[in-house]
Amino acid sequence: MPTLLRCLLAVCLFFALAQPDARAGGALPCEAVDGLVPVCGLVGPEDLVLAPGGRYLVTGQMGDPGGLVLLATETGRAEAVAPVAAPAAGWGDPACPALSGALHLHGLDLARRADGRWQLLAVNHAGRESVEFFELTPGAAGPPQLAWRGCVEAPPEAYLNDVAALPAGGFVASHMAPRSAEVRSFLLAVLGRDTGFVYRWDPAAGFSEVPGTASRYPNGVTVSRDGSALYLNEYLANRMRKIDLATGERLGEVALEKPDNASWADDGRLLVASHQAGLIGLVRSVRQPRDAVSLLPFSIIAVDPETLAKETVFEHEGPPMGAGTVAVEAAGSLWIGSYVGDRVLRVPLAATGL
Template sequence: MCAVLLGCAGGEANTICESTPGMEVFCGFQNPEDLALSPDGKTLIVSQAARTDGTGGGGLVAFTPESGGPTPLFPLENATPGPGDWGSAQCPGPPGTAFSPHGINLGRGPDGSWMLLAVNHGGRESIEFFEVLPSSEKLALRWRGCVPAPEGANLNDVLILPEGGFLTTHMFPASGTAGTALQILRMIAFETKLGRVLEWQPETGFSDVPGTEASFPNGLEISDDGSTLYLNVYMGDEVRAIRLDTGETVFSAEVESPDNATWSSDGRLLVASHPGSFLETLACTSIESGSCIRPFQIVAIDAETGISEVVIDSDGTPMGAGTVALQVGDDVWIGSFIGDRIGRAPLPH
C-alpha cells in the first residue's frame, strides 16, 4: 500500500525491548491495535491484528504485568464454540484461522452476561461476538456469534449500545489495494467524506447514523446516558461530538489524526493522535520486527466543551504509533497498530 501511495519510504524500527523513565514496555505481541479491561479490572484484553505481510492471522490475547507475556484467548486449538445465538442469524459460524481483529469493546450481552465485540477483517468482514466467561483462575472467551458486514464495508471500531445493538465505523468502501490507495489519496487531498457510522440492531439490521459522514471515521465512544456519540475523524483531524437523536454536531475538537478513544477516570476522553503526515504512519507497515519509531500523542478532551490538552507527547520511543490509551489506576496502557509491544506510562494529573 505504501509503495502505491507515492512510493513513500519505509518506517524506522526500534528492535530493542527496553523501557525508558517515561514509559515501560512489554514485548511479545503482534500488532496490538486495541485494548479493553476485563470486568474484574485485573487483565488487559488485547486485539492483535494479522501480520502485515499476509503470512498469518491475528487473535485476542490476555495480559497482566505478572504473566510475563500475552496468553491466547481466541482462537484456541480444540476450543468448543458457543451456540452461535448472539448476533445475526446469517452468521455462517466461527471465524477461521485467518481471524484478524481490529477495534474491540466490552459490555453487557443480550442476557446480561459480559460480552466482547471485535471487528474482524480475516476471512470475512464482520463483527464477532464473544462471551467473557467467569473464572476464579483466568480470563476466558467463548465465541457466541457474529454479524456479517454489509457488502463493501471496511470497518474499524465497534461500540456496544446501552440499549442493545452496536455502532461501528465504516472507514471507506473496500475496493482492493489500488482502489484503497486512490480513496486514501482523495481523503488526504480533499478530505472527501467516504465513510460514516453504522448502527446495527437485531430487528432492523444496519442503518446509517445521521451526522456521521466523514473522511476516514476511526474510533468511537458514547456518553453514559447514550445520547452523545464521540467520533474520531482520522483524515479530518477532528473529534466530533454528535447528538444521536438528531445528528447535530455539539462540538468539533481539533486533534491531528485521532485514532481510538477511551474514558479517563475524570470523565474526559483519551484520544490517541498521530501528528504529521498520514504517509509517515503508513510507512510503519513496512517494519519487519520491533516497534515503529512514529511519534504520537495522547490528548484529553472535555466531553462537554471539547476543550483539549496533550497529556502524553511521545517521540516514538521506546514504542511508537500509539493507537489507544486505556487508563488503569494512575497509568495508561498504550497499544499500537504495528509492532511487538505495548506500553505503560503515568497519566499526568
C-alpha cells in the same frame, strides 16, 4: 479533481510507498526506556479493553497468528487465549457462519448486556469483514474466560475500523472507506472529501448509516454512557465530533491531530490517541510490516465529554514504541497499543498528566 492535482498526489503517494520509513524501529529490543516499559510478544495490538476487576486487559492481534490476548496488569504477562465456541451462539446475526480460521482483530469494545453478561465486540478482517461477538466471564481467581457467541458480517464494500456497543442492543462501527477503492479514497480524503461514515447495526433492522457521520476516514467510535451521543474520531479531518445518535445533530467538535481510538479514563474524560505525522510519514508507517515497530510520534489527549475541552496528558517520540492507537488506564499505568509492532507500551501514571 483537476488532472494536475491528481498527478501530484499520485507522485507523492508513490514515493511514500516506495521509500522506507526513517522512523521505523524494526526489531527493537524489548527494553524499558526512561521508565516506559514495553510488553512484547504480540502482533499489531491495535485496541485494548480492561476486563472487570482490573487485573487483565484484552487485546486483539491484527497480524498472524491473530486472535485475542490477555495481558495481566500486575505482571505484564501476555497470554494468547482461544475462545470456546458456544454450541448455540445466539448473539449477532443468526445467518452469520460459525467461527473458523484465524482472526485479525482491529477495534474492540467491552460492555454489559441487558442480562448482565459481559459482551466483547471485535472488528475482524481475516476471512470475512465482520464484527465478532464474545462472552467474557471474569475469573474469580484466575484470568477471564472467553467464548465465541456469534457474529455479524459487514456489508460488501465495508472496511470497518472500530466498534462500540449500544445500551439498547446492537452496535455502531466506523466504516473508513470502500474496500475496493482504498488508495483512491485516501487521496480523496487528503483533498477534503468524505470517504466513510458510521454504521449502526440493530438485531431487527440490520445495518443503516448513522446520520451526520459522513467523514474523512472515520476511526475511533465511542458511545456516551446513556447511549444518546456518539464521539467520532475523524482521522484525516483532524477532529473529534460529538453527534446526537438519534438525529445526527452535531453537538460539538474539538480539533485533534489524526485521532485514533478513545477510551474512558477514571476521571470521566475520554483518552484519545493522536498521531503527529505528515502524509508521507503516515503512509510509510501504515505500510510497514505488521511485526515491525513504528516510531511515529504520538500523544494521548484527555477530552471532557461535555465541554470538549482538551489536555495533552502524554506525548512521546522514539523507542521503545511509537504509533500509539489507544490508551487504557489500569493498575497505576497507561497501557498503549499500536497497529504495528510486537508490543504494548506501559507508561506509569506519574509520567502523565492524569
